[in-house]
Amino acid sequence: xxxxxxxxxxxxxxxxxxxxxxxxxxxxxxxxxxxxxxxxxxxxxxxxxxxxxxxxxxxxxxxxxxxxxxxxxxxxxxxxxxxxxxxxxxxxxxxxxxxxxxxxxxxxxxxxxxx
Numbered sequence: 001x002x003x004x005x006x007x008x009x010x011x012x013x014x015x016x017x018x019x020x021x022x023x024x025x026x027x028x029x030x031x032x033x034x035x036x037x038x039x040x041x042x043x044x045x046x047x048x049x050x051x052x053x054x055x056x057x058x059x060x061x062x063x064x065x066x067x068x069x070x071x072x073x074x075x076x077x078x079x080x081x082x083x084x085x086x087x088x089x090x091x092x093x094x095x096x097x098x099x100x101x102x103x104x105x106x107x108x109x110x111x112x113x114x115x
Contacts, residue, residue: 002100004093005042006080009053012036013071016060030061032071039083043096050099054092056083 011034018028036057043050061068069078083089 002043002045002093002097004096005044006083006089007040007042008076008079009038009040011079018061028061030068033061034058034071034074034079035060037079037083039080039092041089041092041096043093043100045100048100048103050096050103052092052095052099054083054088056088058082 013032013034016028016030016033016035018030036055038053038055040051040053
């Protein structure tokens, strides 16, 4: 069984202003909105670890986005939860699983049968 661990390596943030459609329902202004991240995914199995890095972007908020988390209140787990949307995380975990399968058995770098 492979155990997966996620770590945020970097964030890209910017100030975002979302104009409402139609006005005058209010303008959405978001300081330090996280637009993308780079996440390291580690898979461990039988004392062996395989690590990959994945970048992803996040959709811009709507003018009245509920549950907005300000940058100052953001936790690493929040960003990991955004990344783990049921598609990105499954693809990354599948890539790690395939790498373990490729590396199964005994690697031979010399002493080939034809040597």
